[in-house]
Amino acid sequence: MKRILILIPIIIGLVINSCSSNDTKASDATTYSKGQSLVNDEVSQQNILQIAIGSSDHSTLVTAVQAADLEDVLANAGPLTVFAPNNAAFEKLPEGVVADLLKPENKAKLAHIITYHAAPGKYTGNMIKGVMGIGQATGDKVNVEIVDGETLVNGAKILGTVEASNGVVHVIDSVLLPPEK
Amino acid sequence: MKNKTLLIRILISLLGIALIASCGSQGSNNGALGGDAAAQVYVAPGEQDEFYAFISGGFSGQLTVHGLPSCRLLKTIPVFSVDGEKGYGFNEETKPLLNTSHGFIPWDDSHHPELSQTNGETDGRWVFINGNNTPRVARVDLSLFETVEIIELPNSGGNHSSPFTTMNTEYVVAGTRFGVPVPQKDQSIKNYASKFKGALSFIKVDPESGEMSLAFQVLMPAFDYDLAHAGKGKSHGWMFFSSYNTEESHTLLEVNASQNDKDFIAAVNWKKAEEFLAQGKAHKMPARYAHNLFDEKTQTATSTIMTEVNVLLPEECPGLVYFMPTPKSPHGVDVNPTGEYIVGSGKLSANLTAHSFTNMLDAIENEKFDGDAYGIPILNFDDTVAGVVESGGLGPLHTEFDDRGNAYTSFFITSEVVKWEVGTWEVLDRAPSYYSIGHLMVPGGDSQKPEGKYLVAMNKITKDRFLPTGPEVAQSAQLYDISGDKMKLLYDFPTMGEPHYAQGISAGRIIPNSKKIFRLEDNEHPHAIKNEAESKVVRNGNTVRVYMTSIRSHFAPDNIEGIRVGDEVYFHITNLEQDYDVPHGFSVMGAQNAELLIMPGQTETLLWKPLYEGVYPFYCTDFCSALHQEMQGYVRVSPKGSNTPITWNVGG
Numbered sequence: 001m002k003r004i005l006i007l008i009p010i011i012i013g014l015v016i017n018s019c020s021s022n023d024t025k026a027s028d029a030t031t032y033s034k035g036q037s038l039v040n041d042e043v044s045q046q047n048i049l050q051i052a053i054g055s056s057d058h059s060t061l062v063t064a065v066q067a068a069d070l071e072d073v074l075a076n077a078g079p080l081t082v083f084a085p086n087n088a089a090f091e092k093l094p095e096g097v098v099a100d101l102l103k104p105e106n107k108a109k110l111a112h113i114i115t116y117h118a119a120p121g122k123y124t125g126n127m128i129k130g131v132m133g134i135g136q137a138t139g140d141k142v143n144v145e146i147v148d149g150e151t152l153v154n155g156a157k158i159l160g161t162v163e164a165s166n167g168v169v170h171v172i173d174s175v176l177l178p179p180e181k
Numbered sequence: 182m183k184n185k186t187l188l189i190r191i192l193i194s195l196l197g198i199a200l201i202a203s204c205g206s207q208g209s210n211n212g213a214l215g216g217d218a219a220a221q222v223y224v225a226p227g228e229q230d231e232f233y234a235f236i237s238g239g240f241s242g243q244l245t246v247h248g249l250p251s252c253r254l255l256k257t258i259p260v261f262s263v264d265g266e267k268g269y270g271f272n273e274e275t276k277p278l279l280n281t282s283h284g285f286i287p288w289d290d291s292h293h294p295e296l297s298q299t300n301g302e303t304d305g306r307w308v309f310i311n312g313n314n315t316p317r318v319a320r321v322d323l324s325l326f327e328t329v330e331i332i333e334l335p336n337s338g339g340n341h342s343s344p345f346t347t348m349n350t351e352y353v354v355a356g357t358r359f360g361v362p363v364p365q366k367d368q369s370i371k372n373y374a375s376k377f378k379g380a381l382s383f384i385k386v387d388p389e390s391g392e393m394s395l396a397f398q399v400l401m402p403a404f405d406y407d408l409a410h411a412g413k414g415k416s417h418g419w420m421f422f423s424s425y426n427t428e429e430s431h432t433l434l435e436v437n438a439s440q441n442d443k444d445f446i447a448a449v450n451w452k453k454a455e456e457f458l459a460q461g462k463a464h465k466m467p468a469r470y471a472h473n474l475f476d477e478k479t480q481t482a483t484s485t486i487m488t489e490v491n492v493l494l495p496e497e498c499p500g501l502v503y504f505m506p507t508p509k510s511p512h513g514v515d516v517n518p519t520g521e522y523i524v525g526s527g528k529l530s531a532n533l534t535a536h537s538f539t540n541m542l543d544a545i546e547n548e549k550f551d552g553d554a555y556g557i558p559i560l561n562f563d564d565t566v567a568g569v570v571e572s573g574g575l576g577p578l579h580t581e582f583d584d585r586g587n588a589y590t591s592f593f594i595t596s597e598v599v600k601w602e603v604g605t606w607e608v609l610d611r612a613p614s615y616y617s618i619g620h621l622m623v624p625g626g627d628s629q630k631p632e633g634k635y636l637v638a639m640n641k642i643t644k645d646r647f648l649p650t651g652p653e654v655a656q657s658a659q660l661y662d663i664s665g666d667k668m669k670l671l672y673d674f675p676t677m678g679e680p681h682y683a684q685g686i687s688a689g690r691i692i693p694n695s696k697k698i699f700r701l702e703d704n705e706h707p708h709a710i711k712n713e714a715e716s717k718v719v720r721n722g723n724t725v726r727v728y729m730t731s732i733r734s735h736f737a738p739d740n741i742e743g744i745r746v747g748d749e750v751y752f753h754i755t756n757l758e759q760d761y762d763v764p765h766g767f768s769v770m771g772a773q774n775a776e777l778l779i780m781p782g783q784t785e786t787l788l789w790k791p792l793y794e795g796v797y798p799f800y801c802t803d804f805c806s807a808l809h810q811e812m813q814g815y816v817r818v819s820p821k822g823s824n825t826p827i828t829w830n831v832g833g
Contacts, residue, residue, distance in 0.1 A: 036616040139530045
């Protein structure tokens with residue numbers, strides 16, 4: 001019994017400690033990172049982020065988006081056109097490239113590559129077939145061409161298209177690599 | 182032993198409760214805000230805020246006034262939309278303010294408030310705001326906090342690039358967002374590029390009265406002119422307009438206006454324009470636009486339809502306009518406090534472009550042009566650019582400045598504010614916004630003397646920031662402390678309509694001029710009466726004028742007979758009070774417009790058209806006194822053609 005009573009101040013200490021660490025976080029607004037991607041909404045049409053998360057074929061892309069801290073961008077109002085490489089597309093990259101990009105020190109590089117897969121505006125159907133190129137969010141352009149009835153984006157084939165609440169997702173079979181600066 | 186286990190269980194569950202209880206409240210505000218943030222926005226009861234913020238009401242058409250740092254709403258000023266609360270646009274005195282060449286328009290979309298400036302500093306005299314839909318600019322008098330003037334813009338469609346002011350409020354500008362046929366006429370939309378034009382209007386502001394007049398328009402190619410800012414300091418005399426849709430597309434702009442890698446910032450030398458006007462270079466074009474002015478003496482607005490406008494054609498006026506190529510559909514064009522850098526925010530890109538005014542002048546002097554567009558010289562991008570901010574964000578929209586050499590840019594797509602240093606173009610800090618920020622505001626942040634203490638982020642998306650209120654939620658704004666190295670989020674607050682832009686100013690620059698009452702002896706309203714003895718009811722055919730007074734706690738007269746169905750009854754009510762914050766309201770049953778809200782010393786008029794015979798009460802709507810509930814009266818309405826004599830009385 002006595003030994004249990006001794007626990008009480010320890011418990012109180014724990015409570016105080018847990019809150020004071022919270023307070024430290026609290027005073028720094030930059031740690032306040034609850035963004036649009038965490039809005040709880042089971043009713044609305046799915047946004048680009050939710051579509052990607054829901055697709056088992058895109059787990060590598062989702063991991064990369066999370067590592068690059070771009071979830072909120074894909075949940076934003078958009079509209080965005082996102083070319084979403086599937087897992088097989090990432091596997092086509094030389095061994096070790098993906099693992100390397102996922103390292104924290106390569107976050108900016110990874111973010112640049114992912115951003116190169118997104119364009120402001122909703123390019124669907126005939127609209128994407130009618131343009132020569134699309135200006136990506138990085139400021140670079142990707143080429144669009146129709147070969148044997150297939151739509152190719154910088155050579156990557158569009159395998160399928162999913163409409164999102166905040167734009168459109170075109171699943172592609174290769175990762176797009178931005179031009180070197 | 183059993184007891185021991187039970188005790189441990191109890192203690193563990195207590196620990197759980199304690200953790201939830203002690204941290205739960207922070208969890209509910211997302212664990213972000215420490216007590217010091219709360220203290221920073223806390224303005225104790227009875228204390229006043231440090232700054233005024235004037236925030237556009239967007240599609241409400243109005244302008245809201247908030248105090249900073251509390252973010253409390255102080256007033257909604259009706260500008261372009263009728264407002265039943267104040268009778269604005271419903272009473273006879275203010276109806277003419279909403280007149281246009283298209284007739285009476287009860288609504289518009291207000292976008293960008295801009296304070297008047299003297300020597301590059303906000304002076305607290307007037308705030309201008311643009312109406313986007315039926316193109317107009319309004320002037321709000323900051324001694325009254327009321328709209329006192331609205332001028333319409335001819336040859337325009339969508340007055341978005343407006344109403345940015347020059348250093349001494351010589352001009353406020355109004356660039357058209359939509360190209361239109363000039364003059365307006367039946368025209369195939371397919372002829373957009375060849376037949377449509379984009380007018381940049383320069384509105385002269387009288388330095389004493391503030392009265393606006395349309396001095397001239399520069400007739401430009403039909404690009405979409407988006408925003409503007411005046412040169413200051415060394416660049417005083419120039420006005421910079423951002424543009425997009427240099428593709429001159431007229432359909433599916435979402436795709437078609439995003440094709441060019443660069444659009445233009447148009448640099449207009451307005452001092453040169455004045456020379457061209459003096460030389461008689463302007464074309465006098467027929468036009469139709471309303472100029473509406475509220476006279477404080479008569480407390481009545483008048484509307485005049487103007488019929489002519491001076492138009493300058495750039496191809497006839499060398500040196501008037503130059504184009505500076507700027508990447509990817511620039512939205513904001515913002516000039517730093519020294520006037521040296523003109524910052525374009527290419528909303529479809531990741532980076533910001535800072536042009537140097539010195540470089541621009543040098544390129545012009547040496548005629549380093551990269552061709553022309555419709556006869557307007559295009560400067561080389563590489564010649565004017567001074568720096569590029571590699572922001573790391575996406576969708577930059579708008580930049581304001583502080584007084585320490587820093588700039589703050591809003592990024593819509595990455596939903597953040599990025600702080601960077603002017604000159605080194607280095608990013609210093611970034612802070613998320615909730616969610617999807619449009620414009621931002623630092624008090625004085627677009628003048629030569631910013632007061633870099635707070636920043637207000639005006640957001641486009643709200644979702645879960647406040648308690649849910651059905652499908653429509655108020656748009657959110659956020660207050661940041663920017664006085665330190667790191668920006669610090671302090672507070673969330675809801676706004677009215679859509680907050681497109683705001684202006685902030687130290688309260689001390691406005692307080693001394695803010696009026697408390699209208700002086701009764703200065704009231705020159707044609708239907709004012711100065712005491713109860715003058716009250717009367719006068720019939721002239723079907724028109725009946727009731728000359729009424731209000732004072733705590735009765736109207737005079739308060740019993741009226743002899744009104745007939747089919748009459749048009751004008752209640753001209755003078756509030757005899759000469760006491761701060763004692764307005765009287767007036768409403769009468771069956772009125773198809775609104776109430777009157779009459780300030781002390783003011784006269785306002787409500788038109789009432791009774792449809793049926795009967796006896797109808799009227800009463801004071803604004804709780805004025807202990808006997809407010811007794812402040813009432815009756816008006817008797819007899820059938821059409823009846824001969825009930827006109828009588829009136831109070832207390833008799």
